[in-house]
Amino acid sequence: MIxxxxxxxxxxxxxxxxxxRxxxxxxxxxxxxSLTGYVVAVMFRRQQQDSMEVTSLMRTAMLLLLAQDHVSCSQKAAFPRVDPNRRQLFEYEPLAVSCEGLEGLTGWRVMRRIRGLVGTCSPHWSTSTGACRITNAIQGDTGEYWCEMGAARTGSVNITVTGGPVILESPVLPVAAGEATTxxxxxQRGTSSLTADFYKDGRLMENSSSLNITILGVSKSNEGLYACSLSGETSPASWLLVRAEEPHPFPPPLHLLAIGVGVSFVALLLLVGILQRWKRRAAPGDPPPLPGFVSSTR
Structure with missing residues (x-):
């Protein structure tokens, strides 16, 4: 029994x-x-973070390229808009000089230099921005006009207000080389003269019965001081500016473009790898333990 x-x-x-057991x-x-799942979850999170960093770097690179393209496309100098669109005016004609919207920006201020003195369009424009409008221009408004905004400044235009009976209508902005200009x-009160005499740098250039001349294929040699006369009355002289023709850059060959894209991509990958390695060194080696999890080796 026992x-x-x-x-x-x-x-x-x-x-x-x-x-x-x-x-x-x-x-x-x-x-x-549970530990395997936790480790997988941590790795998945790290991969998501890495992918987000790669996406952010790619976006930054794209923005830099677009910004550089924008800068290269906006190298041409801007000029204020003048109404009427000519360099000479009769006395008591209206004049408007505006800068708003130049280069896609607002807040420009119209500045001018008259007899060596620099200031805003009028005293009440000293603290405000906007267009400069003169209802009745006088000879004292003759001078150089431009736009300013902080340290930025546009090109300048010279406006002449005359009390004489004859003016020369010439373009306000520089004429591009190769184009035509009139x-x-x-x-001022009409004229009985059948012809007009045009002068360049004080020398007779041409007689015209239509009271205008057209210069075809403008080049740098056409720059100078122009004036005209009707019935013995001569207009003030204005400077004709010519803008040099910008050479059209040839597009790079396809193989050079492919090499550039490849080098940029490899550099981006190296940057991401260095960033990941630095993160792994800075972070602890093992993931934190799960709540309520106690390892057992029994």
């Missing part, structure tokens, strides 16, 4: 031990699966 009881107790102990094995498997001689 042996049988001992044998039964031994069997029960062995069963309990087996059950405990099975439970431990199940717990270990669960913990392993100069006209105009009398």
């Amino acid at each position: 042996r049988r009881q001992q044998q039964r107790k031994g069997r029960r102990r062995r069963r309990r031990r087996r059950r405990k 099975r439970r431990r094995r199940r717990k270990r498997k669960r913990r392993r699966f 100069l006209s001689c105009r009398g």
